Amino acid sequence: MKPPRVLLSWSSGKDSAWTLHVLRQQDVEVVGLLTTFNEAAGRVAMHAVRRTLVEAQAAATDLPLRQVPLPWPCSDAAYEQRMLAAIVRAREEGITHMAFGDLFLQDIRDYRIRQLAATGIEPLFPLWCSPADTPDLARRMLDRGLRAVLTCVDPRQLPESFVGRLYDPALLGDLPPGVDPCGERGEFHTFCVGGPMFTAEIPVQVGEAVTRDGFCFADLVPRALSGPRRKPEGRAARWQ
Numbered sequence: 001m002k003p004p005r006v007l008l009s010w011s012s013g014k015d016s017a018w019t020l021h022v023l024r025q026q027d028v029e030v031v032g033l034l035t036t037f038n039e040a041a042g043r044v045a046m047h048a049v050r051r052t053l054v055e056a057q058a059a060a061t062d063l064p065l066r067q068v069p070l071p072w073p074c075s076d077a078a079y080e081q082r083m084l085a086a087i088v089r090a091r092e093e094g095i096t097h098m099a100f101g102d103l104f105l106q107d108i109r110d111y112r113i114r115q116l117a118a119t120g121i122e123p124l125f126p127l128w129c130s131p132a133d134t135p136d137l138a139r140r141m142l143d144r145g146l147r148a149v150l151t152c153v154d155p156r157q158l159p160e161s162f163v164g165r166l167y168d169p170a171l172l173g174d175l176p177p178g179v180d181p182c183g184e185r186g187e188f189h190t191f192c193v194g195g196p197m198f199t200a201e202i203p204v205q206v207g208e209a210v211t212r213d214g215f216c217f218a219d220l221v222p223r224a225l226s227g228p229r230r231k232p233e234g235r236a237a238r239w240q
Helices: 014-023 051-061 076-092 108-118 131-142 169-174
Strands: 005-009 029-038 065-070 095-097 123-124 147-153 188-194 206-211 215-222
Touching: 005 014, 014 029, 014 131, 014 188, 029 051, 029 076, 051 065, 051 215, 065 076, 076 123, 108 123, 131 169
Parallel strands: 005 029, 005 095, 029 065, 095 123
Antiparallel strands: 147 188, 147 215, 206 215
């Protein structure tokens, strides 16, 4: 019996990256990454990460990147229409499951399930847990070598000074009470630069910080890749 063929919803952040690592420990075949981009800006929605950086991530996972362009502004109807078209194409190509890095927000999980219900593709939630479990999850990701940078902060929940910081034990210790250590309630979003899911690190430097639409963003600028490539699941590359 063939293993499930899985398409992974890829935001470019730490939870998507860790989901890939977890899936690769299971009896499934991850066949690609699916990312939505603001077609006007060429960036990932909410994370505001440049397309070139996401393409570098995909190359470092040895997986193809499926890009879904979204208009700006983008209505719910437009989003659902374009996502459905991408999912239908995936099903036609023999993909059986779609995985998400959601942690504990039940309304988001229910929405995913509804959107896939009539497509023939089943949802997977490999990281699903409770709010009480996310501190351990955060520490486990870091212990295994995951490295990420905060690219977006919601200043209503977290001070703007956190944007652009490395996601590391020091940051976890600095988070105000009530902020989820994985940012699951939208307190912050990240870009993953290293970890056991990559063949090489994604070198970046933090550029200008801007406030837009009520959120604070740090622009990550790519740097030249260096060093030998390695197989995913190996020792994580160090942050430089």
